[in-house]
Amino acid sequence: MAKANNFYSEILEANRLLTESNEKLGLFESALAYNRNILHIKDSIFTIEKSLAETKTADNIQTKFMKDEIGRQEAKIEELNQSKNRTEITAILTAAFLIVISILAISLYRNNQIKLKTNDLLHTKNNELQAARDAAVMAMEAKTNFLSTVSHELRTPLYAVTGLTHLLLEENPSENQKEHLKSLKFSGDYLLNFINDILQINKIDADKLEALQIDFNLKKILSEVINSLHQSAKANKTKIVLEFDEDIPSHLLGDPLKLSQVFINLIGNGIKFTKGGQVTVIAKLAKKVEENLTIYFEIKDNGIGIDKERQLTIFDSFEQGSIQINREYGGTGLGLTIVKSLLGLFGSKIGLKSEIGKGSSFFFELDLKSKDDLIDDIPFEITEVEYDFAGLHILVVEDNKINQVITKKMLNKKEITCDIANNGLEAVAMVRKTDYDCILMDIHMPGISGEEATIEIRKFNRLVPIIALTAISLDDSLESFYAAGCNDVVTKPFKPEVFYQKIGENIFDVKKKIEA
Numbered sequence: 001m002a003k004a005n006n007f008y009s010e011i012l013e014a015n016r017l018l019t020e021s022n023e024k025l026g027l028f029e030s031a032l033a034y035n036r037n038i039l040h041i042k043d044s045i046f047t048i049e050k051s052l053a054e055t056k057t058a059d060n061i062q063t064k065f066m067k068d069e070i071g072r073q074e075a076k077i078e079e080l081n082q083s084k085n086r087t088e089i090t091a092i093l094t095a096a097f098l099i100v101i102s103i104l105a106i107s108l109y110r111n112n113q114i115k116l117k118t119n120d121l122l123h124t125k126n127n128e129l130q131a132a133r134d135a136a137v138m139a140m141e142a143k144t145n146f147l148s149t150v151s152h153e154l155r156t157p158l159y160a161v162t163g164l165t166h167l168l169l170e171e172n173p174s175e176n177q178k179e180h181l182k183s184l185k186f187s188g189d190y191l192l193n194f195i196n197d198i199l200q201i202n203k204i205d206a207d208k209l210e211a212l213q214i215d216f217n218l219k220k221i222l223s224e225v226i227n228s229l230h231q232s233a234k235a236n237k238t239k240i241v242l243e244f245d246e247d248i249p250s251h252l253l254g255d256p257l258k259l260s261q262v263f264i265n266l267i268g269n270g271i272k273f274t275k276g277g278q279v280t281v282i283a284k285l286a287k288k289v290e291e292n293l294t295i296y297f298e299i300k301d302n303g304i305g306i307d308k309e310r311q312l313t314i315f316d317s318f319e320q321g322s323i324q325i326n327r328e329y330g331g332t333g334l335g336l337t338i339v340k341s342l343l344g345l346f347g348s349k350i351g352l353k354s355e356i357g358k359g360s361s362f363f364f365e366l367d368l369k370s371k372d373d374l375i376d377d378i379p380f381e382i383t384e385v386e387y388d389f390a391g392l393h394i395l396v397v398e399d400n401k402i403n404q405v406i407t408k409k410m411l412n413k414k415e416i417t418c419d420i421a422n423n424g425l426e427a428v429a430m431v432r433k434t435d436y437d438c439i440l441m442d443i444h445m446p447g448i449s450g451e452e453a454t455i456e457i458r459k460f461n462r463l464v465p466i467i468a469l470t471a472i473s474l475d476d477s478l479e480s481f482y483a484a485g486c487n488d489v490v491t492k493p494f495k496p497e498v499f500y501q502k503i504g505e506n507i508f509d510v511k512k513k514i515e516a
């Protein structure tokens, strides 16, 4: 059974038992044969075990080789995996990059589109605004030109009203007539101031004014303004006191005409609203760095004062203290507006301190430049000079017939004789022939203007005083009259006192200077 089933250990055991039993039985040949069987079987088993061991070894070697191979393959796979990862990352990054770039490009494109649209919109708005601005500028220009023309046209008849009233008042009117004439004069003067103020504001609004840099003497300017207001101060029994800091250099650079206007308005108001009191004009050197000066100005009075509420508005156009004040003191409500605008032109701002019943103080600082300081001391004195006009011979250059009559009458009143030239050319010819004491030159005339006629006259006569009489219009500039050779300018319509004063100053004071 063991043989049939190849059970070697049972076969071996059976052969070993047979060997032992045959040996004990003395059957040595059989015992040897069974022993040989044992050896044979053992050999076979050895061979089998050996081949099994070899196979095992070979298997082991193969397994090891395969393990190694698997390891190598795994390493390769790992490597491949890694490189695959890298490629993937690169691919992802590239994709992300491309997406970002595309988003950027899209947003740039959209931005651009929006920009273009906004630009278009801005362009349209800009055009609209420009058109609106042009329209506003044109409307403003139309307004200023209209105002300028209207006030200009008003001046000629006004000149007749004020001039004739003055003449009538001097021709011994009856008491009754005197009252009416005084009212007429008051109304005429009021209209005259009003028109001049409107023209001035008109000029400021039209930006036709600019601050000049002219050589001037501040003390002289202040003295002249105070002198010109002396009459009204006297009528109000008010004293004008000038406190002038002598440290202020006598030669300054600035715009004396506009400065005078500021002072005339402020000192004029001080006098107007102060009865039996005092108006003090202060000019003080506040700072001096080389030729750069800051001068502090104050015009204070002890008159009626201005209440707190009104202090905020009185610098606005047509604003006055109150209806009562206007009734009692008159005025147009434009004076302080002009002052504020003119000071604005100099980069300065006006301040105000006032208490009702106690008085008012208007103050501001001005930055001016000093010129090389020459000793030119002008004493401050209120001069009320009575000139003796009798015997003077003057040339009146004027195209308007009514004005000719009035001017002639006003001159005759002071025993001045005069010739009349109807236009510029006639005037030049007459000055060549006759030696006049003075020429009153209208500026706006048909043919050559007064300015051109003055230039012609100055070519052969440098001495005769020429006073320009002009209704200053929008485009006129006082500076150009002086540049043409005029000695002085009187703005039309003028007050008779100013008219005589200017003639006297220019004939006698200039003569005095030339003689000296």
Ligand code: ADP
Binding pocket: 265, 269, 270, 271, 273, 301, 303, 304, 305, 306, 314, 319, 320, 321, 322, 325, 326, 330, 331, 332, 333, 334, 335, 336, 337, 359, 360
């Ligand atoms: P007006 O021509 O009416 O004087 P202004 O613009 O010069 O116009 O002044 C405006 C108002 O300010 C005046 O009506 C007056 O009520 C007030 N005012 C100006 N200056 C003084 C002053 N020195 N004292 C009192 N009130 C003043």
